[in-house]
Amino acid sequence: MLTPIRSVAKAGVACLMLFYPFCFVIAQQIPISRNLVIPEASITANSVTLLWDKPDNYENIIGYQIFKDGVLVGKSAKTNYTVQNLPAGKTYTFTVKAEDKAGKLSKTGNKVVCKTKPEGKTFNILDFGAKGDGETKNTTAIQKAINACTPGGTVYIPNGTFLSGAIYLKSNMTLYIAEGGTLKGSTDTLDYLPLQLNRFEGWELKTYASFITAGTLDRSGKYNVENLSIQGKGTISGGGLKFRDIMLKARGKRGRGRLICIMNGNNIDVQGLNIEQSPCWNIHYIYSANVTLHDLNITSYGANADGIDPDSSTDSYIFNCTIATDDDCIAIKSGKNPEGNIVNKPTERVRITDCTFTRGAALAIGSEMSGGVSDVFIQDCKIGNLKNGFQVKTTKDRGGYVKNIVMRDCSILKITMVTNVNYNNDGAAAPELAWFKDIELSNLDMSNAKSGETLIDINGFPDEQHYTLNVLLKDIRLPQGAKINVKNCDGVSFNNVLCADNAKPVYNITESKAVKNE
Structure with a gap:
C-alpha cells in the first residue's frame, strides 16, 4: 500500500498516524501538537x-x-495551514508549535520534510481555440489542451465563462481555473456520451x-x-x-x-474552488486512495445533490x-447489497476537520455501507441546520459495518443513528445484518437546537447480536428539555451530558x- 502522507515520528514515541487521535506523547510543559503530516496530493510547485x-x-x-526551516511563516487557529509562495523544486523542513493562552510555545514541535514539485509547463486553453463568452462550446478545445499537457503540466482556464461538455483528465496534471474563470457544464445530454461504467x-x-x-x-x-490536481x-x-x-x-x-467523478484514483487533490449546481452528486470518488479536498465552497440544490x-x-x-446542499453534505459510502457485499471494499480513514455545513440533510455515513466504513474522525466542524445532523444510517438488508468513529x-443540532432507512432499498438482502x-x-455544543425535542x-437492530455497541457521549451541552432516545443498544455511556439549566435531558x-448515565 502506498503511504498516504509524509510524516516524521519522534524517536521513542509510538505514533498511530493522523487518523488515530489517541496517540501517546512525551509530556511537555506546553503540550506539543501531534502527527504533523503533509498529504502527498496537496503538494504543488x-x-x-x-x-x-x-x-x-x-x-x-x-x-x-x-x-519553515526554523523561521516563523504563519499562525493558525486550526489544525491545518497552507504555506504559499514557495520556490519550486526545493526541500523544506516544517515545524508546528502549540501556543497557549499566555502566549507561550511548546519547547519542541513535530517536524516534517518535503520537496515542492518542479514547475511544469502551462497549457492555456485559449491557445487551443477556447472562447470564454459563455456561449461557445469548448469541449474539443479543452480536451485538446488536456491531451497535450505534458507530465507535471497545468491546463489553465483563464477569466471568462467556458461552456463545455464532458472532459476527461489524466494522470500527472493539474487543471487550474483562475479567479474569475468558470468552467460551465452544458445542458445537452449528447455532450455526455458515450455512457460510462460508474457507481x-x-x-x-x-x-x-x-x-x-x-x-x-x-x-x-x-x-x-x-497525481492529479483540480484547483484554483x-x-x-x-x-x-x-x-x-x-x-x-x-x-x-x-x-x-x-x-x-474520480474512479480508481490515487493521490488526488481538489482545492480552492467554488463547486456549484451539479445535476447529481458534486464530488464523488470510487475505489480511490489518498484524496485531499480542501478550501472548497460547494453549493447545490435538489435531491441527490450531495456535496x-x-x-x-x-x-x-x-x-x-x-457546503450547502438539499441532500447530504457529505455521505460516506461503500456499496449496496448484494453487490457491495461481494465487492467488499470498505471506506477507511476519513478525516473531516474545520468544515461548515449550512444546509442539507446530514453529515452522513451510509446508507450504502455494505462494504463497511471505519476510522472516521470529525473535528472542529460547524454543523448547522441539517435535517438529520450527524447521521449513521442503514437498513436491515445492507450488511456491512460502521465502526471506530x-x-x-463541534457545534451541531442533531445526532441520529438509524437502521430503518426507507429509501434506496432495492436488491437482495445481505447474508446478515x-x-x-x-x-x-465528545465536547459537542448542541445548545442552539430547539428546546424540548429529541436531539439524540x-x-x-432488534437482534441482540446486532445491537449498536459501545457508544460514548461525553461533555455535551443541550438546550432545555432536550430528549434522548436509545433503542436496541449495548454499552452506551452518557458522561456529563447536560441541558442548558444543568438538568439532565x-x-x-x-x-x-x-446504558450508563453519569
Missing part, C-alpha cells in the same frame, strides 16, 4: 499544506505557529459521463489515474436543476453523471470546506443493555 492533531491536553491551547447508490452501472471525469471504474482496485480560485458549475430534470427524463435517477461522497475509498482528508469539538460499534461523540436518537431507553 509553490505550496505545501500541513495537517496535524491537537495535543493530548489542549484546553489552554489557542493556536499554532508554523515554522451510483451502490450499484455499478452505465451512466452519462460526469462533467469532469478521471479514471475508469475497476472493482479490482487497481489505480488508473494518479474560480468556479466549476454544472447544469443544475434544469439539467438534472433532462437527464432524469432521458435515463432515470441512476443514469446521471456527477459534476466531478462530497467518498465511496469504497481510503485515506481521505476533507478540511476548510463550506470519533466526533469532537449490519452493525454499528465503537463510536465516540441512537438505534440498533429526558431519556427514553428501551430494549437496551448496559
Whole structure:
C-alpha cells in the first residue's frame, strides 16, 4: 500500500498516524501538537499544506505557529495551514508549535520534510481555440489542451465563462481555473456520451459521463489515474436543476453523471474552488486512495445533490470546506447489497476537520455501507441546520459495518443513528445484518437546537447480536428539555451530558443493555 502522507515520528514515541487521535506523547510543559503530516496530493510547485492533531491536553491551547526551516511563516487557529509562495523544486523542513493562552510555545514541535514539485509547463486553453463568452462550446478545445499537457503540466482556464461538455483528465496534471474563470457544464445530454461504467447508490452501472471525469471504474482496485490536481480560485458549475430534470427524463435517477467523478484514483487533490449546481452528486470518488479536498465552497440544490461522497475509498482528508446542499453534505459510502457485499471494499480513514455545513440533510455515513466504513474522525466542524445532523444510517438488508468513529469539538443540532432507512432499498438482502460499534461523540455544543425535542436518537437492530455497541457521549451541552432516545443498544455511556439549566435531558431507553448515565 502506498503511504498516504509524509510524516516524521519522534524517536521513542509510538505514533498511530493522523487518523488515530489517541496517540501517546512525551509530556511537555506546553503540550506539543501531534502527527504533523503533509498529504502527498496537496503538494504543488509553490505550496505545501500541513495537517496535524491537537495535543493530548489542549484546553489552554489557542493556536499554532508554523515554522519553515526554523523561521516563523504563519499562525493558525486550526489544525491545518497552507504555506504559499514557495520556490519550486526545493526541500523544506516544517515545524508546528502549540501556543497557549499566555502566549507561550511548546519547547519542541513535530517536524516534517518535503520537496515542492518542479514547475511544469502551462497549457492555456485559449491557445487551443477556447472562447470564454459563455456561449461557445469548448469541449474539443479543452480536451485538446488536456491531451497535450505534458507530465507535471497545468491546463489553465483563464477569466471568462467556458461552456463545455464532458472532459476527461489524466494522470500527472493539474487543471487550474483562475479567479474569475468558470468552467460551465452544458445542458445537452449528447455532450455526455458515450455512457460510462460508474457507481451510483451502490450499484455499478452505465451512466452519462460526469462533467469532469478521471479514471475508469475497476472493482479490482487497481489505480488508473494518479497525481492529479483540480484547483484554483474560480468556479466549476454544472447544469443544475434544469439539467438534472433532462437527464432524469432521458435515463432515470441512476443514469446521471456527477459534476466531478474520480474512479480508481490515487493521490488526488481538489482545492480552492467554488463547486456549484451539479445535476447529481458534486464530488464523488470510487475505489480511490489518498484524496485531499480542501478550501472548497460547494453549493447545490435538489435531491441527490450531495456535496462530497467518498465511496469504497481510503485515506481521505476533507478540511476548510463550506457546503450547502438539499441532500447530504457529505455521505460516506461503500456499496449496496448484494453487490457491495461481494465487492467488499470498505471506506477507511476519513478525516473531516474545520468544515461548515449550512444546509442539507446530514453529515452522513451510509446508507450504502455494505462494504463497511471505519476510522472516521470529525473535528472542529460547524454543523448547522441539517435535517438529520450527524447521521449513521442503514437498513436491515445492507450488511456491512460502521465502526471506530470519533466526533469532537463541534457545534451541531442533531445526532441520529438509524437502521430503518426507507429509501434506496432495492436488491437482495445481505447474508446478515449490519452493525454499528465503537463510536465516540465528545465536547459537542448542541445548545442552539430547539428546546424540548429529541436531539439524540441512537438505534440498533432488534437482534441482540446486532445491537449498536459501545457508544460514548461525553461533555455535551443541550438546550432545555432536550430528549434522548436509545433503542436496541449495548454499552452506551452518557458522561456529563447536560441541558442548558444543568438538568439532565429526558431519556427514553428501551430494549437496551448496559446504558450508563453519569
